[in-house]
Amino acid sequence: MKKLLKGGRVVDPANGIDGAFDILIADGVIARVGRDLPVDGATVVEIPSGLVVCPGLIDMHVHLREPGQEHKETVASGTASAVAGGFTAVACMPNTSPVNDSATVTSLILAKAAAAGLARVYPIGAVSKGQKGELLADIAELKQAGCVAITDDGHPTATALLLRRALEYAGMFGIPVVEHCEDPTLKGDGVAHEGYHASRLGLRGIPGACESLGVERGVLLAELTGSHFHVAHMSARGSMRAVRKAKEAGVGVTCEVAPHHFTLTDESLGTPVPYDTNTKMNPPLREAADRDAMIQGIADGTVDVIATDHAPHHYDEKQVEFDRAPFGIVGLETAVPLTFDRLVHAGHIPLRRMIELLSVNPARVLKLPGGTLSEGAAADITVLAPDLQVRIVAAKLRSRSKNTPFDGWQLRGGVAATIVGGRVVFQNEDVFARA
């Protein structure tokens, strides 16, 4: 069973390729990349001109909510959302119920993912048993079962000592510790970024320093242990400064930024809908200087990865008082349009850099087999439509939850098709109907 992708601009930063190439897929694997490849019995897939063929996008920060919170999302609905958003693989966080701190839970997630047959799923295991911040989880067991990193995401690792041990121990397996950076005492019962808008609306504040303290702690411990520390969903300018300095000093630190943190600011708390609980996430939407620092870090290479922190919540849970609503928004199906519109078309980064941030680098950070169109690699391919006019409609998201602040947004740039293991798992009718 062979497939030949013909036409389109192939951008494969890992191999320094950017140009008009054909891609031959055989048995789910990339067999050849070259100009004017012979059809030779393959099914030809014509890529309309103007589209971009790139290695499959990878979202390394997703909450699939299964097991335990299937009313918000399941592995099946989450991976359907992923492929509709152009992601051929996701890494899912362990704060499920029960927590993914054992091979049993990891295997369950992998079995559900295989049954769904959409995006690849790479579970991330817990740092501590039950994410309670006391004993280390069975990390060797998790790694063997298929976990690609560990984290107590949702919360920071409870103590500096535990984080140190986790770094040392995980280092033995060559997997990173992904950290939700936050000083819990500074966060207190805060619900929004501490600044003018929270003050005006009477919302309890969370200062940027709350996150940056956690980043500084992790950087120092990464230096101490020589292990790989990855900063999740970074939002504050002080954090960016800390990561930049650490990288200059050669410390093994990487970081990710979520699209909402390079797009929105805390001004959205009050407008257009005051106290919209879809503007409540942790870390919170910060002020313009922080948003601009995120864009700067993305442009200058300090930021390794764009990851969504896809956090589905049922609408009942969000239709409550702002301070009682859970933190988080869905992100899988809005990441590509936001990245195109706000970063690429806005002139902050070239297309190649976008693909590094969404594919090459997450694969590198988690040591996954994707992020490349090399011959012999699995045929995980995303076809992007850089000029597609996209209208975000919350009700039409594939995710089981619709909690997005981007409902109704008109953005330029979207996903044309998603191919996993040589199989087309998503095709955007808006693109192919027009072609």
Next chain:
Amino acid sequence: MTTIGDQIDTTPAVTSLRRKDLLGIADLSPEEIALVLDTAEAMKEVGSRPIKKVPALRGKTVVNLFFEPSTRTRTSFEIAEKRLSADTLSVAIGTSSVVKGETLADTALNLEAMSPDMIVLRHSSSGACHLLSRICRSAIVNAGDGTNEHPTQALLDALTIRERKGRLRGLKVAIVGDLLHSRVLRSNIHLLTKMGAEVWVCGPPTLVPAEIRRFGVRVTSQVDEAVADADVVMLLRIQLERMEGAYFPSLREYFQVFGMTEARLRLAKPDVIIMHPGPMNRGVEIASEVADGPYSVILDQVANGVAVRMAVLYLLAGGAEHEEAA
């Protein structure tokens, strides 16, 4: 900016609140604020009659939905509603409904099913009124939401100041106390700055909201500086549990540094007035001699609360236009 204040202090250009809800002072124009105050002055007269009742809201149903304990505000709204001949009921829910698991939205929608015309809401969460405003047909009147706003308190404060000083514009108003946790502060800042007063706010830096300067006020931690030549000194309640949050070391020290004493008050204008939204902590934010002294207008504030709430309810129901149509 100043000329608008001049005009509307005397001649309001609007005759009703053309809005469904009163969520906060932030949404009101100076003209609307002046209209409420002028209407409240007229409403005061009703309270001095032997039969304290007008038929303005006859046939209207008003629900007072209070999720937080409140004596003053709830009583004041109830009296205001009764003087306007509304059918009223008060639902004090406390925290029991939360324990039972019913959401605020469901509680409100259940009440709505019984077709009230207005819901007066007091709630511990900022923005609770905005949530109800989006899902309810009834007019929502904010009786205090979290640390966001307490609009009728600011309106009654303004009425009290205007009665004593004849104006709001150009007055120096010093607001001293727990600024961070105060909805009264936010409503008063919006109102007083819109009406052209010079607002100073003062408290320990631990209790000052971030970027408060951007509200158009002067900020200081030196209480003497705030009080100097002030026309109005407004004190905000210091909650006793704030010590546990390490906002300040002790009530004794708070009183030492920020407490309003007769000695401090001598720095203000000779005809300064002292205000407090209540409930007071004597010997913490205010010395008893000041609270009970000749400058204090604290009980006038309470009296004006009824008139202001009558005015708000009357104007939200359509005001004179509604009466003409009826």
